[in-house]
Amino acid sequence: MNNFQYSRATDVADAIRLLNSDPDAKLIAGGTNLIDLMKENVERPSRLIDISRLPLGKIEETAQGGLRIGALVPNSDLAYHPQVEQRYPLLASAILAGASAQLRNMASVAGNLMQRTRCAYFYDTATPCNKRSPGSGCSAVGGHNRNHAILGASPSCIATYPSDMCVALAALGALVHIAGPTGERRIALEDFHRLPGDTPHIDTNLGASEMIIAIELPPGGFSRNYSYLKVRDRLSYAFALISVAAALNLEGNAISEARLALGGVAHKPWRSLEAEQSLRGRAATADHFAHAADLLLQGASAASHNRFKIELARRAIVRTMMQAASAAPQSQAHKKIA
């Protein structure tokens, strides 16, 4: 690790002040991704601002009937929170599909949003990478890219964003509450992460001196018809090749509302309004889900080693939607795929 200063923030304003006074400072809470990257010399913050003791660890109901999740709630506490288990089981399931029990105990909700790609070239400081070292080139293009993006990539970066939790948050239409030097603002989780374009080193739309203080879930939790399916190279403790968050509101067999988000395919959780709207008023059938999958995967393009992910995604979407429709969500412990 590089030489860095350590400061313990006394409150949110203090954390923002510290961030504002040092452009190379970083916030730390769970540390599961940042410490890892610091050990690889990929992240070299001048200062770590410890926010782990700030009072951002509550889960509360909002006036609108949704849920406000403090930025520092550990992933496991969120997954096992009775309100989340009952009202937002899609979110609970997605969280439990990610990482390990230990990491989920450590990782904060906000940190999960801020986690960086697993691209091997990003991690290997001996190879070019535009995300780590802007302008140096993308080694994954033409390199080893079996688990790289099939959607929304650019010639300068084909990395994916690895979160499971955020795929569910995207499907649920979560909002991100942000505090900064000039006050607080909210943005949709969908708009929080950026596509790489020609600035792949900038992962999110969080301002330099801003911090996440909470995630807000809208009232609708799709608690009856949902499923989170993660397809990966071993049965646990591996990043997704493809993951699907599916949520439906059904009236009889007719879909009144559909939500569909993909993980492991792009620089952000991938949603398409067109795909979701195509299902509105339709029967919950494999054909209709396949059509929605085609719409969601519009424009998908493969690199040299990841063509299979397009077809895998198509199949996984239909399968997960069928699980949701039949109220048979995928278990994260029992590995047979329902």
Next chain:
Amino acid sequence: MAQPSHQVPERIPVTLVVNGTKRDLDLAPWTTLLDALRDHLNMTGTKKGCDHGQCGACTVLVNGRRVNSCLTLAVIKDGAEITTIEGLAKDDALHPLQQAFIDHDAFQCGYCTPGQICSAAGLLAEGRAKNADEIRELMSGNLCRCGAYPNIVAAIQQAMGRP
């Protein structure tokens, strides 16, 4: 990005309550909880297998919850209660998990074992695993290269009182 510099960080006083004993340390902020235990307290029961949160060998309980001690800085855990493998046996009596691991031969080389046992202690405290599939899933953050997994599951079932 910060320029390379040969300056090293100042040490900071850090207090850890390790297995019930208060330990005062002076640590640079870059010292992980794992290195604090192994190198600075010479408590080597907690193992370093990858140093990147990929193997679980460094699992300890922090305030009763299982975590990867390699991915947290000691200074962040200032004041915390840490339970390591050295703190599980009471006097001469092994913790039921330790005895179960011996009974079921749930290890070979023994290097992942302290992490497996601490992780299993966390698992029991969480109370989320009710059957073998759930134990397998919730113990998947602890790699065992000797491949003792079925015996580890059996040992945990014994300690749960579900033979």
Next chain:
Amino acid sequence: MNAYVGTPTSRVDGRAKVTGSAKYAGEFTAAGLLQGFVVEATIPRGRIARLDTGEALKVKGVIDVFTHANRPQLADRDEAWKDEVAPEGSPFRPLYDETIKFNGQPIALVVAQDWETAKFAATLVRVDYEQQPFVTDLEAELGSAAELDKPHEPRGDAASALAKAAVRHEADYVIPTEHHNPMELYATTAVWEGDGRLTVYDKTQGVQNVHKFLCGVFDKNPDDIRVVSPYVGGAFGSGLRPQYQVVLATLAALALKRSVRVVLTRQQMYGLGYRPMTIEHVALGAAADGALDAVSHEAIAVSSRYEDFARNDAGWAEQLYRSSNSRSSHKLVHLDVSTPCDMRAPGAASGVCALECAMDELAVALKLDPVELRLKCYSDRDQSEDLPYSSKQLRECYARGADAFGWSKRNPEPRSMRDGKELVGWGMATGVWEALQMPVAARIVLTSNGHAEVSCAASDIGTGTYTIVAQVAADALGLPIENISVRLADSTLPQAPVEGGSWMAASSAHAVLAAAEDIRRELAALAKSMPGSPLGGVDATDVTLVDGTIAHNGEHSHSVSIADAMRHGGLERIEKEKLNRFDEDKSHARNTHSAVFAEVKVDEELGVVRVTRVVSAVAAGRILNTKTGRSQIMGSVVWGIGMALHEETVMDHRFGRIMNANIAEYHIPVNADVYDIDVIFVDERDDLINRLGVKGIGEIGIVGVPAAIANAVYHATGKRIRRFPITLDKLLD
């Protein structure tokens, strides 16, 4: 008396391991211990043009930075660098000169007062390289493949027999590079004892191998260096040869006259040895009834440019199956990589995987049950050497394994069995390994209080050596196992080779037996000489040590207590050291065998594979400890699952760099990947191999497992995947 041998005895080192008190190489400490951190090369081939350590040396707490430019004297002859298992060639010498031979090669060692400081300072070492053209891609360099030495003498004429065969199968099987990834990081703590003497705590499978190597490399007297390695956190072959961290720690300790610890990172361990990628070309020809008539196996493997590492990949078919015509060859392609090394069942794990997949394909072509085909080609003689086996219960393995698995209920048609959305597949394969023995000595010190200490330089890398040594000693000395203490893995103890090749159980057990025999003889003499001894007229060979007594073989009540006999002789302790003796008999082949049956469930749409059941029936002579033995086979099956489905070291050949040098992206099985594993030890009495009839089981458990799984995947899906690992993308079409 066998109170312990052959029983499910719990590990005698269990308590140390579950309480965290077992100390591994990087956990020993010393006053003023310094910590080293390795800087490694980031190119695969070239030379160091400039290496600037100035900034690193300015870091507070850094003691020194060692490089090729300032290193102390190291041996300049290859012989000194050749350890007991070194292949042909010129071994790698860390920090020797400016030449870069592989990516990840150590080029500097930063030594500091603490590890974090050393690691930080290592990032400040600046290197400029003169790069040279390099090649790291085996498949792009097949044209340069060359036979290592004279190929094995062929039997008959395989080529023309193949051409004439009624049914033929021929294919390439590709086994990728794999890394051992023991859980413990490679580490050495070199403790400065003064006067140029060191105690070196090293992660190794052979302390005496390391000892001799260090004495050669550093030109030291044997008494100057002691190598100790009481606990080894897994090795699987990666610790057979001395690894470079032991050179670096020793070098720094001798130069600084201080104690120094060097621990490699997980990433740096990918610069050590590995199972080499191989392309295995197998051709089989059979008569219409399934009788094999031709077997041809050609392996092409990676080695480094500086050493020829090769193992027996291709010779197993020739030995195992009856066929009038056979040939095999092993070729190497030399690349700009580090030298491969032994990894669990080296050669066989890869070669038999290819062979047994090919046999399955032949069975399909013949419309024969896969077990039936193996039985048709079954041989009671070693086909290569035309020798009888000392014992071979493989037929029984097939029968017991098939029975336990329920093989008779298998519908031979691919894609014919399903469980909801999952296709179910059943596959099987044969496993084979050698039963080797090596010279090992053991020392037993029996004290008059009825305790014995057994010592030997052999290692216990998790294999259970401590426990079986204690069991054998307890039985031979007639003492409870609690009264036996075992010391291992110290270079000053009686001789032992590296622990590998599955030879240590048989070898160490018989060393203990031999030493115990001498103790018994001395005790018998003492007992006989006692006034009024009930053993007065008894021959020394007619007494047994049992329950703390020296007893007549026929009548145990005719006995003298060991304590009384020793008191009579005025002895507080009896110490005997003995080398094992084993028959050099070349008239029998000695092998272990197995039959592996695997069930997979494959999600038809998504290609996700689950190995839901494995039955491994093993014939390996007498099993010294059925508890730890079962675990060893079970662990090997888990390795086989990894080899079949997960493990692959991925290299970007543009950089010659490994891109998954970690254990998040280099997948090994996790707990959730492993379901039911049933281990069956088939009774196999072997009176020829050694007194106890022991063969060793460290390797046999993995051999055949990847093929059984691959064959099950074919049976489930109708898709034959010949390029391992079988990841789901290969099943999607």
